[in-house]
Amino acid sequence: MRHLYWFRNDLRLNDNPGLLAHAGADRLLLVYLWPRNRPWCNVTGMGEQRERFLVENVRSLRQGLLRLGQDLLVLHGSPEVVIPELVRDYRVDRVGASRAPGYYERRTVELLRRRLPVPLDLHDTGTLFDEESLPFGSGALPAHFTPFREQVEALPVAAPVPRPDVLPRPPAAPFNDVPESTTRPHTALPIRGGSVPGNRRLRQFVFEDQGIARYKTTRNCLDGLAGSSTLSPWLANGSLSAREVAAAIRRFERRHERNESTRWLYFELLWREFFQWRALQDDRSLFRAGGGARRLRRCTFEPRSFTRWCAGDTDYPIVNAVMRQLTATGWASNRGRQIASSCLVNELQLDWRYGAAFFEKHLIDYDVASNYGNWQYIAGVGADPRGGRHFDLDKQAREHDPDGTFTRKWDGDRPPQPVHVTDAADWPIVDP
Numbered sequence: 001m002r003h004l005y006w007f008r009n010d011l012r013l014n015d016n017p018g019l020l021a022h023a024g025a026d027r028l029l030l031v032y033l034w035p036r037n038r039p040w041c042n043v044t045g046m047g048e049q050r051e052r053f054l055v056e057n058v059r060s061l062r063q064g065l066l067r068l069g070q071d072l073l074v075l076h077g078s079p080e081v082v083i084p085e086l087v088r089d090y091r092v093d094r095v096g097a098s099r100a101p102g103y104y105e106r107r108t109v110e111l112l113r114r115r116l117p118v119p120l121d122l123h124d125t126g127t128l129f130d131e132e133s134l135p136f137g138s139g140a141l142p143a144h145f146t147p148f149r150e151q152v153e154a155l156p157v158a159a160p161v162p163r164p165d166v167l168p169r170p171p172a173a174p175f176n177d178v179p180e181s182t183t184r185p186h187t188a189l190p191i192r193g194g195s196v197p198g199n200r201r202l203r204q205f206v207f208e209d210q211g212i213a214r215y216k217t218t219r220n221c222l223d224g225l226a227g228s229s230t231l232s233p234w235l236a237n238g239s240l241s242a243r244e245v246a247a248a249i250r251r252f253e254r255r256h257e258r259n260e261s262t263r264w265l266y267f268e269l270l271w272r273e274f275f276q277w278r279a280l281q282d283d284r285s286l287f288r289a290g291g292g293a294r295r296l297r298r299c300t301f302e303p304r305s306f307t308r309w310c311a312g313d314t315d316y317p318i319v320n321a322v323m324r325q326l327t328a329t330g331w332a333s334n335r336g337r338q339i340a341s342s343c344l345v346n347e348l349q350l351d352w353r354y355g356a357a358f359f360e361k362h363l364i365d366y367d368v369a370s371n372y373g374n375w376q377y378i379a380g381v382g383a384d385p386r387g388g389r390h391f392d393l394d395k396q397a398r399e400h401d402p403d404g405t406f407t408r409k410w411d412g413d414r415p416p417q418p419v420h421v422t423d424a425a426d427w428p429i430v431d432p
């Protein structure tokens with residue numbers, strides 16, 4: 001039997017039930033397709049840091065496969081076109097891939113399934129639980145996080161599955177090296193993609209620095225690697241699995257201590273889990289301005305405000321600092337994301353989807369479910385029982401950047417700008 005396994009957001013050998021399910025084939029063709037970034041909300045392409053981190057993940061996966069006598073065929077193109085061609089050319093009998101929660105990703109899989117002359121197996125590789133172990137059917141997921149957490153908190157998480165010791169040989173295919181990215185990590189967040197750096201960070205945060213033991217008090221820190229785990233980039237690309245992180249938390253609790261902080265870190269994994277299952281249920285409404293309830297809020301599109309927000313050039317220094325951190329490093333803390341998104345929604349009164357699209361372009365931890373789910377939450381059209389969040393930006397700056405170090409580091413204090421640069425007839429206003 002000849003199988004084809006299509007890697008998606010599960011770029012790892014460890015704890016990969018999808019890959020393992022195809023490890024018994026006689027021949028195995030392993031494939032990765034570069035994501036196609038559709039232009040959306042005035043945003044095109046992929047930010048340099050996000051692309052760099054992804055390239056590093058793919059290169060690292062390929063290195064791991066080469067050590068097992070395998071290889072990775074890395075191609076461009078639409079999955080529903082490329083994969084059926086590969087199936088035909090390499091006489092493949094069965095195809096496997098991981099399940100992805102996003103609407104467009106699922107639509108691609110459905111198109112692919114229709115065009116494939118062979119069976120397509122989907123595997124849960126990105127969540128803590130699989131669908132059968134959830135206490136509610138997929139159509140009856142709680143609308144809010146708290147009832148979700150209460151029902152899943154005590155559920156056992158399956159132990160990570162081991163990496164395969166051997167893999168079937170690949171068919172003779174035109175395997176190619178994946179060129180290195182020319183972008184370097186920013187010095188403020190010197191992290192690289194791949195399972196080895198991801199596992200190293202997990203070990204460092206949990207066991208070496210024991211940051212997990214005080215996480216509840218440090219998690220709002222605005223800098224990467226300083227207070228929260230900063231594991232999201234590897235989790236989002238799948239070079240680290242949520243079950244591996246959950247297993248490390250449990251190990252720490254057994255060997256050292258279980259406290260409010262260790263529990264809180266697990267809660268955050270449950271937030272991630274909640275958004276993964278919500279995205280599946282929300283379907284296309286994850287991208288609607290009014291969300292699933294079609295709760296429309298007053299907003300506008302003012303191109304200058306959006307451009308200033310993207311460039312970190314607004315009248316709010318703390319927001320500017322977060323936006324500059326985001327575009328330079330590809331990451332911002334949860335607190336920083338809340339501050340920047342609240343500003344776009346409430347102060348600038350823009351359509352939240354423009355902000356989400358800009359985050360999608362730049363975040364090295366971009367994940368469709370977490371990104372759009374959190375944006376909907378802040379905008380009050382998603383899973384927030386309070387109907388949205390409006391952060392007081394001055395208060396946030398006083399609490400989380402009391403001496404202005406973060407704002408200065410990212411050059412957040414920008415020169416004042418006129419409120420209007422064009423008149424009512426759209427002519428530029430020129431100072432006499």
Ligand SMILES: Cc1cc2nc3c(=O)[nH]c(=O)nc-3n(C[C@H](O)[C@H](O)[C@H](O)COP(=O)(O)OP(=O)(O)OC[C@H]3O[C@@H](n4cnc5c(N)ncnc54)[C@H](O)[C@@H]3O)c2cc1C
Pocket residue numbers: 219228229230231232233235236265268269271272273275332333334335337338341359363365366367368370371372374375378
């Ligand atoms: C507007 C907005 C957009 C966001 N977009 C994304 C995104 O595209 N990808 C993404 O992974 N996270 C996103 N988040 C959630 C959160 O900000 C990041 O997961 C977190 O900042 C990552 O840093 P960390 O790994 O240090 O998190 P920690 O605080 O150490 O948490 C541990 C892990 O729990 C998960 N987690 C924590 N908070 C959340 C949350 N609110 N929602 C979902 N999962 C969470 C992450 O996987 C994280 O790595 C977004 C939040 C907001 C407000």
